[in-house]
Amino acid sequence: MGDRQFNIICGHYGCGKSNYSINLALEMAQNGRRVMLVDLDLVNPYFLSSGYKEMLEENGIKVIAPLFANTNVETPALPADLNLMFETDMDVVMDLGGDDAGAVVLGRYSPQLSEINYEMTYLVNKYRNLTATVEDTVEILKEIEAASRCKATKVINNSHLKFETTYQTVEESIEYAKEVSDKLGLPFIGSTVPKFLLEDEETRNKIESSPETFFPIDIFVRAPWE
Numbered sequence: 586m587g588d589r590q591f592n593i594i595c596g597h598y599g600c601g602k603s604n605y606s607i608n609l610a611l612e613m614a615q616n617g618r619r620v621m622l623v624d625l626d627l628v629n630p631y632f633l634s635s636g637y638k639e640m641l642e643e644n645g646i647k648v649i650a651p652l653f654a655n656t657n658v659e660t661p662a663l664p665a666d667l668n669l670m671f672e673t674d675m676d677v678v679m680d681l682g683g684d685d686a687g688a689v690v691l692g693r694y695s696p697q698l699s700e701i702n703y704e705m706t707y708l709v710n711k712y713r714n715l716t717a718t719v720e721d722t723v724e725i726l727k728e729i730e731a732a733s734r735c736k737a738t739k740v741i742n743n744s745h746l747k748f749e750t751t752y753q754t755v756e757e758s759i760e761y762a763k764e765v766s767d768k769l770g771l772p773f774i775g776s777t778v779p780k781f782l783l784e785d786e787e788t789r790n791k792i793e794s795s796p797e798t799f800f801p802i803d804i805f806v807r808a809p810w811e
Contacts, residue, residue, distance in 0.1 A: 588702070589674060589675075589676055589677075590613070590618070590676040590677070590704070591670075591676070591677045591679075591701050591702070591703040591704065592609060592676075592677065592678045592679065592703070592704050592705075592706065593679045593681055593691070593703055593704070593705040593706070593733075593735065594606045594609070594678065594679060594680055594681060594706050594708060595681040595688065595705060595706070595707055595708070595726075595729050595733070595737065596683070596707060596708035596709065596710070596725075596729075596743070597683060597709075597710065597713055597715060597716045597722070597725050598683035598713070599683070599710070599713050599714075600683075600708045600709065600710035600713055600716070600743055601708060601710060601743045601745060601777075601806075602626070602680055602681065602683070602708055603624075603626060603680050603806045604802065604804060604805055604806040605708055605741075605743060605777065605802065606622060606678050606679075606680035607622070607637055607641065607805050607806070608802040608803060608805070609678050610622045610641065610646050610678040611641070611644055611646070613676055613678070614644050614645050614646050615644075618676045619645070619674075619675045619676060620645070620646045620647070620675060620676050620677075620678060621646070621647045621648075621649060621669070621670060621673060621675040621676065621677050621678070622641060622646055622647070622648050622649070622677075622678045622679075622680065623649045623667070623670050623677055623678070623679040623680070624648065624649065624650040624651060624680050625651075625679055625680060625681050625682055625690050625691065626651075626680050626681065626682040626683070637805055637806075638650065640805075647675065649666055649667060649669060649670065671694075671697045671701075679691075681729075681733070688728075688729045688730075688732035688733035688735075689732045689733070691732075691733040691734070691735060692732055692733050692734045695733075695734035695735065698734075698735055703735070703738075704738050704739065705735050705736065705737045705738050705739075706737070706738070706739055706740075706741055706774075707726050707729075707737040707739070707740050707741070707769070707771070708741055708743040709722050709740060709741070709742055709743065709744065709761075709762050709765050710743050710744045710745060710758075711742075711744040711758040711761045711762070712744055712745065712746055712754070712758070719761060719764045719765050719768060722761075722765045723765060723768050723769055726769060737769070737771055738771065738772075739766075739771055739772050739773075739774050740762060740765055740766035740769065740771050740772070740773050740774065741762075741773075741774050741775060741776070741777065741800070742755070742758055742759060742761075742762030742763075742773070742775070742776035742777065743776075743777045744758030744761070744762065744776070745777070745779065747804075748779075748781075748804070750779050750782070751782070751788075752778070752782055752788045752791055752792065755776055755777075755778050755799075758776070759776055759797060762776065774798065775797065775798030775799060775800055776797060776798070776799055776800070777799070777800045777801075777802045778792060778799045778800065778801055778802070779801075779802060779803075779804055780801045780802060780803050780804075781804070783801060
C-alpha cells in the first residue's frame, strides 16, 4: 500500500476546498487506499464536505465531521474523535476551514503534525473576492500558515465560476496561479477542470493537447440555493 498519506487542503473562503477534498478522497479510495476525510471547516457550515457523508461512506471513506455539521446550529463544535486522524493508519484528507480563522483549529495540533510527513495543498481561485491579485493571494496563505503553524507544500489552481466555468475561465487563470506559486517558492502542480467541460469534444481536445496539467473533478458541493 505504500507510505501513509496525510493531505491538508487549505485556501480562501469559497475557493473550492470541500469539493476538491471530496474528489481527492474518492480518487484515493478508488485506487485502493483506506481513506479518512476530516472536515475541519467550522467557518462555513453551508459547504461542509461532511454533508456528503453518506456518499463518501458508501465508497469506503470514513468521515470525521464537526458536531452539528449540516444542521441549523450556527456554531459547529470540534468532533470528539478528531484525534483518530493521528492514531489511525488510514490515509487522511483534511478539509481545512477558510483563511486564518479556520486554520487556527489546526494550530493546536502542531506538535502531532510536526512528526508527520504531511502535504499541504494551497488551492487558489482567481475569481474569488480578495484573491483576484497575486499579492493578496500570497498574503492569505501566509496568514493561514501562521494560524495553522503548518507550511504549504504545493499550489493547485482551482479557479472556477461554478457552473459558468469554461475552458477559457481555467486557461486565463493559469499564469496567475503560477505567479502565486513562484512568489511563494512552492511547486505549481496543475489546474482542476470540471468534468462537465470534457463532454464537449472541442474542449476535451484542447485540454488533452495542452502542455498544462489538468485534474478533472466532479462538482459535488453546491450552495443551498443551487
